[in-house]
Structure formats: C-alpha cells, structure tokens
Amino acid sequence: MSSVDRIDLLSLTPEELRAALRAHFAARRQPGYRAEQVERWIFQEMARTFDEMTVLPVAERNALGEAFRIDEPEPATIQVSGDGTVKHLWRLADGELVESVLIPTERRLTLCISSQAGCAMGCTFCATGWGGFDRQLTAGEIVGQYRGSRRWAEENAYGPITNIVYMGMGEPLANRKAVHPSLTILNQGYDVGARRITVSTVGVVPGILELAGRPEQFRLALSLHAPDTDLRREIIPLEKRHPLPELIEALEHFDDAGGKRITFEYTMIDGINDDLTLIQPLAELADRVDAFVNLIPFNPIPYQPDWGPSPKQRIRAFESGLSDRGVAVAVRETRGRDIDAACGQLRGHTLVQIERHSRTATSGDAAPDPIPADLA
Numbered sequence: 001m002s003s004v005d006r007i008d009l010l011s012l013t014p015e016e017l018r019a020a021l022r023a024h025f026a027a028r029r030q031p032g033y034r035a036e037q038v039e040r041w042i043f044q045e046m047a048r049t050f051d052e053m054t055v056l057p058v059a060e061r062n063a064l065g066e067a068f069r070i071d072e073p074e075p076a077t078i079q080v081s082g083d084g085t086v087k088h089l090w091r092l093a094d095g096e097l098v099e100s101v102l103i104p105t106e107r108r109l110t111l112c113i114s115s116q117a118g119c120a121m122g123c124t125f126c127a128t129g130w131g132g133f134d135r136q137l138t139a140g141e142i143v144g145q146y147r148g149s150r151r152w153a154e155e156n157a158y159g160p161i162t163n164i165v166y167m168g169m170g171e172p173l174a175n176r177k178a179v180h181p182s183l184t185i186l187n188q189g190y191d192v193g194a195r196r197i198t199v200s201t202v203g204v205v206p207g208i209l210e211l212a213g214r215p216e217q218f219r220l221a222l223s224l225h226a227p228d229t230d231l232r233r234e235i236i237p238l239e240k241r242h243p244l245p246e247l248i249e250a251l252e253h254f255d256d257a258g259g260k261r262i263t264f265e266y267t268m269i270d271g272i273n274d275d276l277t278l279i280q281p282l283a284e285l286a287d288r289v290d291a292f293v294n295l296i297p298f299n300p301i302p303y304q305p306d307w308g309p310s311p312k313q314r315i316r317a318f319e320s321g322l323s324d325r326g327v328a329v330a331v332r333e334t335r336g337r338d339i340d341a342a343c344g345q346l347r348g349h350t351l352v353q354i355e356r357h358s359r360t361a362t363s364g365d366a367a368p369d370p371i372p373a374d375l376a
C-alpha cells in the first residue's frame with residue numbers, strides 16, 4: 001500500500017482511531033484490547049513509529065505499518081530567541097514548510113500553531129499574508145506540530161505545554177474540515193483543556209457560528225485591528241466579505257453560547273490604526289461582546305517598510321483609554337524579535353533561501369477566493 005493509501009493515525013479523533021484499529025485487529029483475529037494498546041502509544045507515549053510499540057508482537061507492528069502511518073513532521077530549523085521563545089519550522093511529508101512557536105512565560109508555556117501552509121487572506125500587516133497560499137493542512141499536520149513541540153519542550157526542560165493558540169500561519173476557520181477534528185484530538189486525545197485552546201480568526205462568520213455550536217468551551221480571538229469598517233478593509237481584505245456589523249453579530253452569538261471567552265487582537269501600527277478617536281468605538285465593540293482586548297505593538301515585516309509599531313506613549317493611551325471605559329485590556333509584549341517571530345517570516349526567509357518559486361500576495365479585488373466554496 002502506498003503512503004497515500006495508508007491512513008494517518010494522527011489525523012483521527014480518538015473515537016475514529018479506536019474504530020479503525022478495532023476493525024483492523026478484528027480482521028486479523030487479534031484481541032480487542034490491541035486497539036486500546038495502540039491508542040495509548042499514540043496519545044500518551046507519542047510514538048512516532050510502530051516499532052516503538054514493543055507491547056505488540058512484531059507481526060502486528062508490521063501489519064499496522066502496512067495499513068496505517070504516523071506522519072509527524074520533521075523540524076527543518078529550530079530557532080531559540082534570547083527571551084526563550086522557540087520557533088520551529090516543520091517540513092511536512094510533501095516538503096511543505098509550516099511554523100509553530102513556543103512562548104514561555106512565568107506560569108505558562110503557550111504553543112502557537114499553523115493551520116494552513118501560507119494563507120490566502122492577504123492581511124496587509126502580515127508576512128504570511130504577503131507570501132500567499134499553498135495548501136490546507138490536515139488535522140494530523142496540525143496535531144503533529146503539537147507533538148513535535150511538546151517533545152522538544154520536554155527534552156529541553158521547558159515543561160508541559162499549557163495553552164495552544166491557532167495563531168500561526170493561516171486562517172483556521174478557512175480550514176474547518178481539519179481544524180475541527182484537530183481541536184477534538186488535542187482536547188480528547190492529548191488532554192489539553194478546551195479553555196486552554198484559542199482559535200484565532202480574521203472574521204470568517206460561518207466558522208465563528210460553527211465554533212459557537214460546539215459543546216466544548218474553546219476560546220475565540222478575533223483579529224480586529226480596526227473598530228470601523230472602512231479602516232479595517234485596508235488592513236483585512238476579508239472585511240469586504242464579512243463587514244464588522246455582521247461579524248459583531250456572530251460574536252454576540254458566540255458570547256451568548258455561554259462561558260466562551262472572546263479576545264480582540266489589536267495590532268498597533270503607527271499612523272495607521274492608532275488615532276485616539278478610535279478608542280471609543282473600540283471600547284463600544286469590546287463592551288458588546290464582553291471581549292478582552294490585547295494591544296500588540298506591530299512587528300515590522302519587510303513587505304511594509306514604511307510601517308512601524310505605535311510609540312509606547314500611544315499604546316499606553318489606548319490601554320488607559322480602554323481601561324477607563326471599563327474594558328479589560330493588556331499590552332502584549334512582542335516576543336522573539338531576534339528569530340523572525342512575526343508569523344510567516346521564518347518560512348518566508350527559508351523559502352527565499354532555498355529558491356522556491358516566488359509568490360505574490362493575494363489581497364485586492366482580483367484575488368482568488370480565500371475561503372473554499374464549501375466553507376464560505
């Protein structure tokens with residue numbers, strides 16, 4: 001059987017994995033508990049090969065290898081920042097490259113993972129957006145970033161990963177066929193609490209409504225970056241498809257679903273979206289959906305040489321202006337500047353280095369549709 005025909009066990013939810021393994025072992029007249037043994041080796045031991053599953057007879061390990069695969073990505077490069085931030089560039093089975101970032105703080109170890117190779121959304125402040133879209137990731141490729149990062153963190157005394165954010169490359173809600181099972185796998189298979197997993201979106205309304213419908217309390221972060229439609233369009237082309245009023249209605253629905261925390265991400269770009277008159281409308285939006293606001297100084301990217309982070313004073317004015325209006329707000333420090341930690345930069349540089357074909361940004365009216373038709 002070719003590797004394409006074999007089922008990638010990392011892409012299966014625990015329920016699917018058990019069913020597939022039970023059917024496999026039943027066909028081989030093996031006892032039912034073999035399925036639970038393999039499940040344990042996948043989720044608890046994080047086995048990368050069937051040969052590691054030494055509780056199984058050799059014949060059964062070989063048979064598993066003929067029917068299934070475990071496609072964990074290999075690190076192409078690993079960069080450790082002076083502030084402890086760690087960026088992995090993963091090489092997938094077909095040679096595609098994606099990034100994940102480990103961000104240690106005093107009480108947490110947060111993993112930021114990618115959901116697509118590249119991104120079709122074309123946000124003008126984002127290195128990944130300028131790099132264009134290559135392909136969707138599978139659930140296994142998303143989960144594989146967690147497994148590889150967790151292994152690295154354990155081997156390098158970083159401790160357990162406490163939080164996961166889908167804020168790496170790609171728009172998670174434009175890849176819901178893989179992102180939904182990956183959420184289930186991380187939550188049920190690897191035991192990461194739903195409240196410790198945040199899905200970030202630039203505003204794919206049908207995806208927000210779908211996420212609101214899930215029983216688990218996964219968190220949602222909206223890349224807001226501007227509190228009015230005209231300004232937001234200049235930064236996030238998807239605003240044309242799902243304008244703010246529609247988006248906020250979807251967030252209200254998410255908020256009504258109960259216990260599901262919403263965060264607004266607001267990247268502060270000097271002279272672009274940091275006028276003090278924007279504080280009031282931003283506070284009003286946050287109030288409507290009870291959102292926590294993260295103010296993030298813009299991390300410069302080569303594609304926007306004239307853009308820089310807002311001055312500290314301006315960021316402080318936003319912080320106190322929001323706080324005075326009763327909004328929960330924090331300024332997020334920029335981490336890993338010395339290792340291309342802005343999403344998409346490491347991959348971008350590596351692609352240039354290995355002289356892959358050049359890509360063009362997909363923002364603008366003539367761009368291909370960034371959301372697959374069946375997910376629009």
Ligand code: SF4
Pocket residue numbers: 119120121122123126127128129130168169170171202223343
């Ligand atoms: S900010 Fe997110 S959605 Fe926008 S281009 Fe970058 S990766 Fe894509």
